[in-house]
Amino acid sequence: MKFFIDTANVEEIKKGLEMGLVDGVTTNPTLLSKEKKNPDAVIGEILSVVDGPVSLEVIATDTKGMCEEARRLASLGTNAVIKIPMTEEGIKAVRTLSREGIKTNVTLIFQPVQALIAAKAGATYVSPFIGRIDDISLRGMDIVEDILVIFSNYMFETEVIVASIRNPLHVLQAALLGADIATIPFNVLKQLMNHPLTDIGIERFLKDWQSIKK
Ligand code: G3P
Numbered sequence: 001m002k003f004f005i006d007t008a009n010v011e012e013i014k015k016g017l018e019m020g021l022v023d024g025v026t027t028n029p030t031l032l033s034k035e036k037k038n039p040d041a042v043i044g045e046i047l048s049v050v051d052g053p054v055s056l057e058v059i060a061t062d063t064k065g066m067c068e069e070a071r072r073l074a075s076l077g078t079n080a081v082i083k084i085p086m087t088e089e090g091i092k093a094v095r096t097l098s099r100e101g102i103k104t105n106v107t108l109i110f111q112p113v114q115a116l117i118a119a120k121a122g123a124t125y126v127s128p129f130i131g132r133i134d135d136i137s138l139r140g141m142d143i144v145e146d147i148l149v150i151f152s153n154y155m156f157e158t159e160v161i162v163a164s165i166r167n168p169l170h171v172l173q174a175a176l177l178g179a180d181i182a183t184i185p186f187n188v189l190k191q192l193m194n195h196p197l198t199d200i201g202i203e204r205f206l207k208d209w210q211s212i213k214k
Contacts, residue, residue, distance in 0.1 A: 004161065006163065029057055053079050055081045085108050103124040105127055123158050125160070125181070130143070
C-alpha cells in the first residue's frame with residue numbers, strides 16, 4: 001500500500017519524507033490557497049523535493065481548457081499527475097490526455113460508477129472522497145469497496161487513491177480493503193504511529209531502568 005501526503009505545504013512534505021511515509025503527494029486548489037504564496041512557485045518546489053507522483057489540479061472546467069492546463073502542468077515535472085474533476089468535460093479531457101501519455105487522477109468521486117467511467121477513459125488514478133461521504137452520514141468506505149471489486153472484475157490498471165481521509169481508522173479500513181493508495185493529511189500521518197499504551201510503556205521502562213541504576 002502506498003501512502004501519499006495530502007498537502008501543498010512543503011515543510012509537511014519534507015517531514016513526511018523524513019518519516020519515510022511519502023510515496024507521493026496530492027494537492028488541490030484549497031490546499032494551495034492555504035499556503036498564501038504564488039501557486040506556481042509552490043508547485044515547482046513540491047515537484048523538486050518529491051520523486052513520486054504529485055497530483056496537480058486543473059482549474060478550467062471545459063475540456064479544451066483542462067487539456068491546455070494539463071499539458072502545461074505536465075511539462076513542469078516528469079512526476080506531475082493531472083487532477084481532473086469527474087465531469088463529462090473532465091472525462092473527455094482524461095481520454096485525450098491518456099492518449100498523449102499524460103497521467104491523470106480523476107477527483108471528486110462520490111459513487112462507484114463514476115470511477116468505472118474514469119477507468120474506461122484511461123485514468124491513471126481515481127480519488128473517492130471518503131470523509132465527505134461520511135460527513136453526510138453515508139459510508140464512504142463502501143464506495144472504495146465497490147470500486148475495488150469493479151476494477152478487479154475487469155482488470156483495470158487504474159489505481160484507487162482513498163482521499164478525504166480524516167483519521168487513522170480511515171487508513172486502517174483502506175488497507176483492509178486492499179486500496180492501492182491512501183492520501184493522508186500530515187496530522188493524520190503523525191497519528192498513525194501513536195498509541196497511548198506505547199507512551200505509557202516507554203515511561204514505565206525508563207522509570208524501571210532508573211531504579212536499577214540507582
Ligand atoms: O484529497 C482530497 C482531499 O484534499 C479532500 O479532503 O478533507 O477537504 O474532504 P477534505
